[in-house]
Amino acid sequence: MSTTPPPTTRPGPPRTAGVPVRAATVLTALAAGLISAFVLAPGPVAGSMSGGGYGSRRDLDDRLSASFTDYWESGERGFPPGLRDLVDYWSRYHLVKAVTAALLLAVLIALGALLWKAFLRASGRTAGTRAALASAAAVVTALALFSLAMVMANIQGAVAPFSSLMSMLPVHRPHGELAGVLDQIRRQLAAYPDGGPTPPPVEVMVSDFGRYHAVLAVAATAVALLAAAVSVVSWRRFAAVAASDRRTRRVLRSSGLFWALMAAAVAVIAVANTATTADPAPALLAFFEGGW
Structure with a gap:
């Protein structure tokens, strides 16, 4: 008499405190990478797109003061070459930051939704676990709001780079x-x-x-x-x-x-x-x- 072995079941993705570990890890790593890119990438990328960048903030400020003075003394509507190069660079700089901030916002929304869902399903967890989930979700939500503000500010700078540059005078x-x-x-x-x-x-x-x-x-x-x-x-x-x-x-x-x-x-x-x-x-x- 043969017996049929019970069907095997595949274990689901690992979870800690009700949070899918793999998804949370991937989203957290993406967020960390995008934060680094938001800080480090805009200058080099904008420089490569506009034929050259600026070595430091001091260099950028000095060139802005000189080219802005040239523009005023020209008395023309069109920008002189030095200021035109600066405006083009600054528009691309903010465009890179806006795209990076938008991607970061999407990742943080997904991570925040995952954490809030885990908190709502944590009825059988300890008070400490629930507090940790709520705190983590709140921090991610705050970061998402900051990312949204960065998207808005950098779209503003990309569309009107001349006024954005003037703020640095x-x-x-x-x-x-x-x-x-x-x-x-x-x-x-x-x-x-x-x-x-x-x-x-x-x-x-x-x-x-x-x-x-x-x-x-x-x-x-x-x-x-x-x-x-x-x-x-x-x-x-x-x-x-x-x-x-x-x-x-x-x-x-x-x-x-x-x-x-x-x-x-x-x-x-x-x-x-x-x-x-x-x-x-x-x-x-x-x-x-x-x-x-």
């Missing part, structure tokens, strides 16, 4: 010819637009500064709408969860409140930048006067 401690140039720009902006003929470089600065804030206004509006939608979904899921599932209800309630507050805060940023877009000259003057 030493307006608080100018020296040499740049000090005189900045003084002339302040006088022109104080009289803009009714103080007579406006030099073409001032028109370019005002226009690009408006574009710089328009990009952030659009991005902030999109983020505010997305945050509001997440808040609504969280509240709806909260209402649908049984009262006995207190952990899930607590997480969903916190999520609903957090994303509602986030939507309100980002909406304020969107409104402020929309106002600056409509009338950028006063804000640009405030920058050149050291008000930023």
Whole structure:
């Protein structure tokens, strides 16, 4: 009489505290690699794309001061070659950072979702394990929000690199010819637009500064709408969860409140930048006067 051996079952992926170890390890390694790339890669990559980079921040600042002075003295709308090279480099620099930050954001969203799910399923775990899961999920969520801010800021820099570069001018401690140039720009902006003929470089600065804030206004509006939608979904899921599932209800309630507050805060940023877009000259003057 023969007996049939019981069917063998393949073990599932290893889990620690309810977290898929392999998936968590891969996502964590990807996040670490992308953080390193965000810090280290933009300069070399942008330099290779634009025919040459800049050895140091001091080198970049010195070239910016000199080329900005040349631009003002030219009296033309078009950038001289030195400033054009800087603007092209700076646009590519921010493009690389924006793409890297977007990839990091996607990885952190996936890792955060994995950790929050593990926390919600940790009813049989110790209090210490649950606290560790919640803490890890909260840290990853905070990093994801920071990555989102970096995506927005670097899209802004990639679309309006000239205004982004101007923010690096030493307006608080100018020296040499740049000090005189900045003084002339302040006088022109104080009289803009009714103080007579406006030099073409001032028109370019005002226009690009408006574009710089328009990009952030659009991005902030999109983020505010997305945050509001997440808040609504969280509240709806909260209402649908049984009262006995207190952990899930607590997480969903916190999520609903957090994303509602986030939507309100980002909406304020969107409104402020929309106002600056409509009338950028006063804000640009405030920058050149050291008000930023």
